[in-house]
């Protein structure tokens with residue numbers, strides 16, 4: 315049932331933003347730079363508040379909040395401040411012969427009023443990194459953070475509404491009713507980070523208004539641990555990447571495909587690596603599962619017979635021990651959906667071609683990680699498997715390089731962002747042909763004659 319108060323509120327906010335956009339204020343590059351600088355200042359001066367809020371949501375430490383969220387947002391802002399003038403420049407391009415004499419150029423223009431929907435797992439990064447891109451590109455912004463991380467949602471609402479004109483940038487808190495009502499409105503762009511099922515809802519709602527969307531979704535990202543890898547380094551990097559954020563990361567290696575000949579050694583080293591990491595919420599090396607519902611979901615997909623190490627949990631503490639499962643097959647329950655938690659299934663393989671086919675039979679993943687020192691193996695995997703992005707001999711870290719696009723493909727998403735790719739995502743490129751009036755070739759005009767056609771063909775270099 316439609317709640318008319320929510321409906322009226324959403325309509326009012328969107329209308330106010332559209333009116334503000336129509337003043338053309340956001341089109342000035344100087345305005346955008348000012349807002350970006352102000353945004354960074356607000357975040358920097360309130361870092362303690364941001365740390366406290368994220369700790370209250372799932373006991374994420376200040377260390378991890380800085381390294382995996384805030385530092386990346388600061389970097390994005392700095393890069394945008396430095397380069398937005400260049401990114402927004404009108405670009406001259408060559409004019410084709412059929413239009414001679416004329417000039418041709420591309421005008422990057424902001425899309426307008428945008429909606430950004432964030433996820434809870436990296437609540438600042440998934441909400442605010444798209445905001446930086448939208449701001450740099452000159453749009454107005456409505457941000458809807460996840461209600462599942464209420465403290466971070468609350469602090470973003472407080473800081474942004476206290477410091478920004480809501481006609482330009484506002485935060486709307488809430489869950490499904492608020493998001494559903496927001497999605498009824500006409501936006502010029504929707505940027506969504508979250509799960510595949512909700513991604514479908516967003517896509518469908520956007521289609522009613524033909525609103526362009528970027529969907530940053532998830533999936534089951536594989537890690538190939540081949541017999542040609544540096545095993546010690548592989549284990550070190552993989553274990554860090556899997557258990558960071560207690561596995562609640564869209565780019566986390568979801569499962570490992572390990573060559574039969576090194577499987578036992580891999581398991582042994584992985585267990586030791588977990589022990590040496592001293593994963594514990596008390597010492598800030600680990601975080602809570604976001605809610606009890608997810609603890610139950612995760613504990614339900616563990617097959618006790620397959621536990622190699624870990625497997626214990628505490629519901630009220632929302633804790634799940636870093637867990638490794640062995641002898642897993644693609645038919646197991648754990649392989650049916652994205653895990654999004656600290657459980658690592660290990661699947662053994664013998665033949666690379668056969669295992670590639672199994673991976674290709676799954677929906678296209680957001681990431682893929684290839685551990686090998688062998689060039690041929692690396693190239694084979696890179697060429698044969700389609701995925702959003704990934705790394706060779708590392709995991710997760712590709713997202714920190716803003717010179718590369720970050721986004722999924724197929725089921726793991728559509729569109730990308732980070733650095734200039736983010737700017738492009740929130741920009742329309744308007745192609746303009748500008749002609750002088752002192753000259754006109756009469757070839758294209760009526761009446762058509764065979765002589766004109768011969769000329770046209772000659773001009774276009776065709777027979």
Ligand code: NAD
Nearest residue numbers: 432433434459460461489493508509512530531532533564
């Ligand atoms: P989610 O899809 O449950 O929620 C995301 C957002 O959608 C939230 O703001 C939520 O309020 C809203 N929402 C939820 N149900 C809705 C509905 N029925 N109608 C309208 N809006 C609704 O996702 P989540 O649990 O917050 O995040 C986990 C998922 O996000 C995982 O699949 C993960 O892989 C993915 N993720 C992807 C990226 C990426 O950059 N590709 C980053 C982080 C998380």
